[in-house]
Amino acid sequence: MGERALPDVIYEDVRARIVSGAMEPGQPVRQDTLAAELGVSKIPLREALARLERDGLVVSHRNRGFEVRGLSAEEAEEVFDLRLKIEPAAAALASRRASPEDRASAGRALDALDEALQAGGPDVSDRNRDFHLALVRPSGRELTTQLVERLHTLAERYVQAHLEPQGRTARARAEHHDLFDAWSAGRPHSVETLVRSHISGALEDLRRQLR
Amino acid sequence: MGERALPDVIYEDVRARIVSGAMEPGQPVRQDTLAAELGVSKIPLREALARLERDGLVVSHRNRGFEVRGLSAEEAEEVFDLRLKIEPAAAALASRRASPEDRASAGRALDALDEALQAGGPDVSDRNRDFHLALVRPSGRELTTQLVERLHTLAERYVQAHLEPQGRTARARAEHHDLFDAWSAGRPHSVETLVRSHISGALEDLRRQLR
DNA sequence: CTTCGAAAGATCGTATACGATTTCGATCCG
DNA sequence: CGGATCGAAATCGTATACGATCTTTCGAAG
Numbered sequence: 001m002g003e004r005a006l007p008d009v010i011y012e013d014v015r016a017r018i019v020s021g022a023m024e025p026g027q028p029v030r031q032d033t034l035a036a037e038l039g040v041s042k043i044p045l046r047e048a049l050a051r052l053e054r055d056g057l058v059v060s061h062r063n064r065g066f067e068v069r070g071l072s073a074e075e076a077e078e079v080f081d082l083r084l085k086i087e088p089a090a091a092a093l094a095s096r097r098a099s100p101e102d103r104a105s106a107g108r109a110l111d112a113l114d115e116a117l118q119a120g121g122p123d124v125s126d127r128n129r130d131f132h133l134a135l136v137r138p139s140g141r142e143l144t145t146q147l148v149e150r151l152h153t154l155a156e157r158y159v160q161a162h163l164e165p166q167g168r169t170a171r172a173r174a175e176h177h178d179l180f181d182a183w184s185a186g187r188p189h190s191v192e193t194l195v196r197s198h199i200s201g202a203l204e205d206l207r208r209q210l211r
Numbered sequence: 212m213g214e215r216a217l218p219d220v221i222y223e224d225v226r227a228r229i230v231s232g233a234m235e236p237g238q239p240v241r242q243d244t245l246a247a248e249l250g251v252s253k254i255p256l257r258e259a260l261a262r263l264e265r266d267g268l269v270v271s272h273r274n275r276g277f278e279v280r281g282l283s284a285e286e287a288e289e290v291f292d293l294r295l296k297i298e299p300a301a302a303a304l305a306s307r308r309a310s311p312e313d314r315a316s317a318g319r320a321l322d323a324l325d326e327a328l329q330a331g332g333p334d335v336s337d338r339n340r341d342f343h344l345a346l347v348r349p350s351g352r353e354l355t356t357q358l359v360e361r362l363h364t365l366a367e368r369y370v371q372a373h374l375e376p377q378g379r380t381a382r383a384r385a386e387h388h389d390l391f392d393a394w395s396a397g398r399p400h401s402v403e404t405l406v407r408s409h410i411s412g413a414l415e416d417l418r419r420q421l422r
Numbered sequence: 423c424t425t426c427g428a429a430a431g432a433t434c435g436t437a438t439a440c441g442a443t444t445t446c447g448a449t450c451c452g
Numbered sequence: 453c454g455g456a457t458c459g460a461a462a463t464c465g466t467a468t469a470c471g472a473t474c475t476t477t478c479g480a481a482g
């Protein structure tokens with residue numbers, strides 16, 4: 001029936017709840033309750049939770065189930081530090097290898113992100129992830145792409161929790177377009193610099209909020 | 212009864228089979244068979260497999276289950292590239308922050324690794340992982356430590372598949388001791404350099420084997 | 423009033439069972 | 453002989469059920 005596997009759907013649903021803050025840090029995950037709410041049994045839910053634990057979004061305690069992972073300034077630094085080590089080079093490599101379809105696809109992802117930013121809906125997060133991944137995936141490096149996705153998700157928790165969209169969207173849009181232009185034109189060095197400053201900028205904003 | 216959670220035990224068991232090559236690249240994972248062999252049901256096995264998929268050790272196909280992930284020269288380059296971006300700095304940071312107990316613990320891990328290398332048993336892999344993680348964990352960076360562990364495991368597959376222990380163990384032991392000395396003395400710059408060259412050396416060996 | 427302990431309730435973790443899907447093999451048709 | 457078709461067997465994925473563990477409650481003892 002459904003095109004996508006059940007644990008995939010559940011995984012994305014719960015992940016979105018955690019990133020948005022609908023499920024709060026430290027909050028225990030009641031498996032029967034959540035499974036009932038999603039209309040499934042605990043089996044596929046637990047598989048999704050096992051993945052989320054791997055992603056660093058939940059933690060499990062023996063015989064006490066899962067809870068939403070906490071946030072800390074230290075971890076924020078860690079996540080952005082890892083992103084800075086990986087994403088700039090990955091995006092630069094991808095810009096070298098991207099095919100015309102890849103560029104068109106990234107362009108569409110940028111458009112979708114712009115629309116979402118203008119609409120201000122709840123799927124800005126997803127469109128943002130899609131765009132950033134579209135800049136990395138053409139590298140052909142699967143593991144790196146998966147890693148970038150996870151780090152982006154971890155970072156997004158801090159952005160959602162501590163940063164207001166106000167004012168940031170305008171700068172973000174400009175940065176996205178500059179970045180896309182350089183990426184699409186195959187200027188890897190510019191891409192590397194722009195990705196780095198894009199990530200650093202978000203980290204600076206966060207540091208201000210976290211004192 | 213058992214101290215460790217069932218999915219954990221299964222996860223480590225299956226991971227060891229994949230890393231050692233006992234379960235070969237491309238080989239489908241028969242859940243009923245494997246679960247019976249382990250004396251458990253499919254439920255905890257599938258949770259373990261969900262984790263292994265996240266680690267990049269198996270892949271799943273909708274309604275067709277899991278299979279052991281393939282190996283490729285490209286992925287080997289990718290894995291070692293990621294390790295080079297992350298491990299040297301992580302170990303250097305850890306060497307700055309390590310407590311006396313951390314240093315003692317790392318020393319014990321090194322001793323255990325030496326013993327395993329001398330004995331030549333099948334748990335060289337585990338002791339090797341333990342030692343390298345003992346050099347990173349004191350950084351206090353959980354996500355980075357987890358990442359290093361996964362990358363080390365991915366890399367180990369290539370080492371097991373393509374490199375002979377012969378000759379390498381002597382050099383490895385020397386490198387481990389130099390590295391531990393620098394790390395234990397809190398010389399982060401040396402640590403960074405030594406970790407980098409340790410990883411690069413393994414990559415060079417691999418490249419020779421992979422043509 | 424506090425502390426301890428036991429019983430009840432809540433929650434977890436997994437074995438079992440079964441429907442759904444895929445794979446395999448034999449037969450039929452072109 | 454090659455390819456399609458259909459039924460049987462194998463395999464997957466998950467809902468249900470239940471034992472195990474943890475948490476809470478409540479009463480008794482100090």
